[in-house]
Amino acid sequence: MLTVDFDLLGVRAGQRVLDLGAGAGRHSFEYLRRGANVIAFDQDTEALAEVETMFGAMAAAGEVPEGASATTVSGDALGLPFPDDHFDQVIASEIMEHIPEDEKAMRELVRVVKPGGRVVVTVPRQWPERICWALSDEYHQVEGGHVRIYRREQLIGRLREAGLREVHHHHAHALHAPYWWLKCAVGVDNTDHPLPKLYHKLLVWDLMSKPWLTRTAEAALNPVLGKSLAVYLYKPEVVGA
Structure with a gap:
């Protein structure tokens, strides 16, 4: 189940890409199928171990184009272990709503993407998320849970302050x-x-x-x-x- 439209993103074979907050790896797998060199990054080492296993299974099944590569890296989104201007593309899908210092994470994201590089950020939409919060405290008041509900203008404004410029937005799921x-x-x-x-x-x-x-x-x-x-x-x- 992909939240990001990879055709809109314009992925090309050989690009160096970062899946920030990769989780179970759904977007990393699609990047790999399209021939990119992908790093799946997350704090959850157990989830990353399963992603690594899936990378191997994809290679064994012949689903990985020649020249493409994939690896996993564990770490903190507030201090990414990558050099400046390193990636052609970065995806941060359903992660910013979990991070108290989201503006710091956004600045890190901008730091590691190349000038001219593409970025996609996805978060829960405001009004469906408010219904979830109203119906259940358990939904968001848990360790590692959602710490905020974004308005679209607020999210785009913070990303712009971090150094990015919007091209397009849409809703999914x-x-x-x-x-x-x-x-x-x-x-x-x-x-x-x-x-x-x-x-x-x-x-x-x-x-x-x-x-x-x-x-x-x-x-x-x-x-x-x-x-x-x-x-x-x-x-x-x-x-x-």
Whole structure:
């Protein structure tokens, strides 16, 4: 389940890319399939071990184009262990809402991307996220949970102050918003309730089968109901441009 539109991002084979806050690696895997040299970066070493295993499985299955590479690095988003102007592209998907010092993380992100390089930042969309917070304290008041709800203008403003310029934005995952409302309503740790279990089966079926009906419905609903906001930006060639 990709939040980022890789066709909009314009990924090219051989590019050096960073998946910041890679988690389970979904965007890293897509970068690798497209021939990039990707680093999956996260604090969670257990998750990164599984990502590393998947990288190996992809190579064994012949899914990795010649010349592409992938590795994992563990560390802190507030102090990235990479030189200035190092990456052609950086993705930071669903991570900024977890970081108390988000503006510092944004400055680090800008530091490591090349002038002219592309950046995508995705966060939970404001109004679907507010419903989740209203329905459940468990949803966000946990260690490592969401520490803020972004307004679109606020997020773009902070990224601009960090040195980036917006190109485009869109919303994604409309079908996932009702699932999380259901989870929050019945208890996010309640794994036995039939309603979210049934809805989850629908989401898995949609992910695996990609039927025309649900794909068309989600595309139509994303501008209104999309749970995630994705912002596409670039780092100017000239500082302050």
